[in-house]
Amino acid sequence: MADVDETPEPSGWTNTTEPPPQRTAAHWTLAGLITLFGLVVFVAVVREGRADSAVLFVALPVLLAAALALTPRRTAHGQVFAATTVALLLAAVALHEGAICVILAAPLVYAVAHGTTALIRALREANRPYVLVAVPLLLLPGLEGSGMAPRLGPEQTVEVTRVVELPADRVADRLAAGPRPTAVRSAPLRLLGVPTPGRVSGDGLDPGDRWMFGYHGSAHGPGGHLLAEVENVTPGRVDFRFVEDSSITARWFTWRHAQLTWRATDAGHTEVQIRVDYTRGLDPSWYFGPIQQALLGAGVGHLLDMLALG
Known part of the structure; x- marks a missing residue:
């Protein structure tokens, strides 16, 4: 029988590998509800002729990022980037916008999406009970021009x-x-x-x-x-x-x-x-x-x- 190396681990070495976060039913349910709400908001905004408001460029990226960040995966930023890119292209097609609109809006949309992701993940990892409160607060800047908030200096x-x-x-x-x-x-x-x-x-x-x-x-x-x-x-x-x-x-x-x-x-x-x-x-x-x-x-x-x- 082969000898087993029982050499003790050098002092100061620790195993930093953490098990992947568990996907709980609560996380999936919350992410699904946020996604569904985002789809309803998108349809309502387009039908009401408010597609040029901050809802499209701020509020919807917040919802998309929140839904993806709440799903317990280690590659949240990667998923947010991919999903945001697809959403931008689909919005360009659905709203008949040209490349210039996508180019001009992309920095704002990516910044909002990744900023939301970073904040929610930080709150989750710190076990802070503010995750659900953060999403509505982040949505406030996205109400400008939507009819729920006035336009500023048009x-x-x-x-x-x-x-x-x-x-x-x-x-x-x-x-x-x-x-x-x-x-x-x-x-x-x-x-x-x-x-x-x-x-x-x-x-x-x-x-x-x-x-x-x-x-x-x-x-x-x-x-x-x-x-x-x-x-x-x-x-x-x-x-x-x-x-x-x-x-x-x-x-x-x-x-x-x-x-x-x-x-x-x-x-x-x-x-x-x-x-x-x-x-x-x-x-x-x-x-x-x-x-x-x-x-x-x-x-x-x-x-x-x-x-x-x-």
């Missing part, structure tokens, strides 16, 4: 100012000629594939003159167009109102008013400024507000390029 304004090497009268002539299709120079707009006008028509700076910005269609349908009309004219200033917007960008924001001004800084230079008032279409405000501000700023800069004021 009315936003973007201003772009540029000094061009032209006298003021030449600038006025170029503005009166109207915009023309121009290649996009902005790196963020190009990298993200942000829709920009591919068909542009119209000219004039007299009240009633109209400028049309047409967008190319996509796999989800026609691109639509934006129609702006000259509303008021004073020396060095033109105000526009938007009379029609069927463009593919209308879901993300609503144009309200635009103001174009110019003034000579010296004999050969003119300062041109465009101010655009719009209503943000996506919540939560603390995330999508700055993003839309930056992208629309780049878009207004592209409009100056289309007016040959680069």
Whole structure:
């Protein structure tokens, strides 16, 4: 019979291997209820036309992460990542969104999902009785724009100012000629594939003159167009109102008013400024507000390029 090595384990060595957590009926039941509630919320949000609210980008990831984190597995973060990715892609298909929406929303969704997972697992491992309380508290930021909580600062304004090497009268002539299709120079707009006008028509700076910005269609349908009309004219200033917007960008924001001004800084230079008032279409405000501000700023800069004021 072979000798048995009974050498004692060196001092200070401990067996740190822990048995895998047990899957109890209570855990599975709670995870299932949270998942079911998440599905009901998703259907209700879409049917009520609130798919652009924080419910979709904050509350639903919280529910998804909570359900997966409560299932006793060691790879909770891996499961959350996989499930969140699938949910993002399915939402993009179900809501007919393009890649840009998935790209912009993904950092928020992943952060919320993994943050929720980490918090719930920490509370469970510490045997704290706060797991059930944590989920409703985490859902609160996801109520913005859902109808259960107000929208925060949806009315936003973007201003772009540029000094061009032209006298003021030449600038006025170029503005009166109207915009023309121009290649996009902005790196963020190009990298993200942000829709920009591919068909542009119209000219004039007299009240009633109209400028049309047409967008190319996509796999989800026609691109639509934006129609702006000259509303008021004073020396060095033109105000526009938007009379029609069927463009593919209308879901993300609503144009309200635009103001174009110019003034000579010296004999050969003119300062041109465009101010655009719009209503943000996506919540939560603390995330999508700055993003839309930056992208629309780049878009207004592209409009100056289309007016040959680069």
